[in-house]
Every structure is written in C-alpha cells, then in structure tokens.
Amino acid sequence: NAGVTQTPKFQVLKTGQSMTLQCAQDMNHNSMYWYRQDPGMGLRLIYYSASEGTTDKGEVPNGYNVSRLNKREFSLRLESAAPSQTSVYFCASSLRASDEAFFGQGTRLTVV
Amino acid sequence: ELKVEQNPLFLSMQEGKNYTIYCNYSTTSDRLYWYRQDPGKSLESLFVLLSNGAVKQEGRLMASLDTKARLSTLHITAAVHDLSATYFCAVGFSGGGADGLTFGKGTHLIIQP
Numbered sequence: 001n002a003g004v005t006q007t008p009k010f011q012v013l014k015t016g017q018s019m020t021l022q023c024a025q026d027m028n029h030n031s032m033y034w035y036r037q038d039p040g041m042g043l044r045l046i047y048y049s050a051s052e053g054t055t056d057k058g059e060v061p062n063g064y065n066v067s068r069l070n071k072r073e074f075s076l077r078l079e080s081a082a083p084s085q086t087s088v089y090f091c092a093s094s095l096r097a098s099d100e101a102f103f104g105q106g107t108r109l110t111v112v
Numbered sequence: 113e114l115k116v117e118q119n120p121l122f123l124s125m126q127e128g129k130n131y132t133i134y135c136n137y138s139t140t141s142d143r144l145y146w147y148r149q150d151p152g153k154s155l156e157s158l159f160v161l162l163s164n165g166a167v168k169q170e171g172r173l174m175a176s177l178d179t180k181a182r183l184s185t186l187h188i189t190a191a192v193h194d195l196s197a198t199y200f201c202a203v204g205f206s207g208g209g210a211d212g213l214t215f216g217k218g219t220h221l222i223i224q225p
Contacts, residue, residue, distance in 0.1 A: 033212045040121075042200065042217035043155075058212070090154065094212070098143055098204030101213055103155045 002026050006091050006104035013081040013111045021076040021107050023091030031097045032074035033058075034066060036087040037106075043090065049074055050097045081111045114139045116203050118216035126224055128190050133219045135184040135201035143204040144184045145213065146175050148197045155200065159186075191223045 004025045013019055025032065030051045035043040045058030047066040055066050063085060065077045074093075078085060088108050092101040115138040125131050135144070142163055147155040159168040161177035161184060168175050172195065174187045184201055198220045202213035 031212065035215075040217065043202075043215040045212055045214075048212045092212075097212060100145055100157055100160050101202070102157070105154050 004091055004093055004102055004104035006089075006107055008107060009105065011107060011109050013078075013109065015082060015111060017081050018077065018079050019081065020078075021089055021091070021109075022073070023075065023104060024073045025091075025093040025102070026072065027093060027095075027102065028071070029093040029095050029102075030071070031094045031099070032068065033092045033094075033101065034064075034074070034076045035090045035092065036060065037090060038087050046076065046089075048097070081109075083111045085109065086111045114141075114203060114214045116201060116214050116216040118199075118201055118219050120219060121217055122220045124222045124224065125188075125191055127192055130190065131188050133186040133188075133199055133201075133221075135186070135203075135216055137182050137184075137203045137214075139203075140179070140182070141203050142177075142179050144177050145202045145204070146184070146186055147200045147202065149200065149218070150197050158199075188221075193223050193225060196221055196223045 007022045033048045034046040044060045049055045049068040052071045067075045091104040094101045117136045144161045146159040149155050159175040164179040166177045172189045177184045198218045200218045202215045204213045
C-alpha cells in the first residue's frame with residue numbers, strides 16, 4: 001500500500017542551488033498538493049493541482065514552480081534555493097479538491 | 113480568505129484527565145478533518161466530518177462538527193500517554209472549490225504520566 005510517495009526524504013542545498021521534489025500517488029486521485037510545514041505555522045499550501053493538466057498557486061507560491069506530469073505525479077521545483085525555504089515539505093492527494101487528503105512522508109529540506 | 117484557528121496551541125495534561133481542543137473557521141463549510149502528527153512523521157487522518165452535527169469516535173477521541181457555529185471540537189477522554197502528538201484540524205469547501213484544505217496551526221498535546 002504505497003499511497004503517496006515522496007523523494008527525497010532529506011536534502012541539504014546551498015543557497016542558489018536548484019532541486020526538484022518528486023511526488024507520486026497510486027490511489028487514482030484527481031487532486032494533488034504541495035504544503036510546507038514550519039514550526040508554529042501549521043501547514044501552508046504552496047501549489048495545488050485540482051486535476052491533471054491544471055495547477056494553481058496556493059498561499060505561499062513565491063520561489064517555487066510545479067509540474068503535474070500526469071495523473072500520478074506532481075513535482076515541486078526550487079529554482080534558486082534560499083535559506084527561507086528551509087522547511088519540511090509534504091505532498092498530498094485527494095480524490096477531489098476539499099476531500100480528505102492523504103499525505104506523503106515528507107521531505108526535510110535545509111538550505112545553507 | 114478562509115481562516116482556521118485552533119486553541120489551545122499547546123496543552124500539557126495529566127493522564128486520566130479530559131480535555132477539548134477547539135477549531136473555529138471563518139467561512140461556511142461542511143467538510144472538516146482532524147489529523148494527528150507524531151514528531152518527525154507525516155500526518156495521519158483521524159476523523160472526517162461531512163455534515164452539521166456529525167460526531168465520530170475512535171477510542172478515547174471524539175470529534176464533532178457544528179457548521180452553524182463554524183466550530184469543531186476534538187474531545188479527549190481519560191487521556192493516556194500514547195495520545196501525545198500534534199493535532200491539526202483542516203477545513204475544505206464542498207462546492208468543488210479547488211483550494212484543497214486549509215489547516216489550523218495545530219495543537220501540541222503532551223500527556224504526562
């Protein structure tokens with residue numbers, strides 16, 4: 001029962017480097033999301049994809065880009081990492097927008 | 113803009129006691145979810161509340177939803193140490209809105225022996 005799979009689990013970047021976080025789900029869900037979690041801030045939505053072929057900005061999209069590669073996969077790219085992007089990133093999916101979301105295991109990213 | 117407020121944000125309690133966590137939200141919605149997160153782990157779904165008056169129970173936890181008051185509660189009965197975790201409520205829109213879920217900041221619960 002894979003559910004939502006994220007890679008990598010840990011990453012350290014230098015300021016200015018780029019990287020892509022990968023996310024895949026095997027539940028045939030239509031909607032996928034990227035959240036970041038910071039201490040005392042809860043989870044904040046970065047980008048979401050309501051269905052294959054569409055993406056939209058969430059609450060904190062600056063510095064990020066996304067690609068909904070197909071129904072299963074939704075990637076998050078940091079083009080030029082900054083220390084403010086140090087966070088734990090969660091990918092999630094749901095059958096439809098506003099349905100119960102299922103989360104991946106998270107990526108702990110540190111930008112130095 | 114939908115706002116979701118949880119309180120308290122931090123709670124330390126003794127085993128055997130009862131307590132309630134509150135989740136208020138600012139816009140009409142009839143979809144509310146509770147999640148649990150253990151340190152260093154992902155979020156695990158606890159309860160799905162999809163209508164006014166919905167009540168769900170699992171062991172020592174009970175969640176309820178009052179859509180008219182825009183309030184959900186998570187009640188802990190006779191707390192045990194294993195319930196120590198961070199609890200999040202999340203609100204969604206049922207009208208096909210595409211914004212996903214909006215989360216509260218979480219309640220960090222510590223249950224001491």
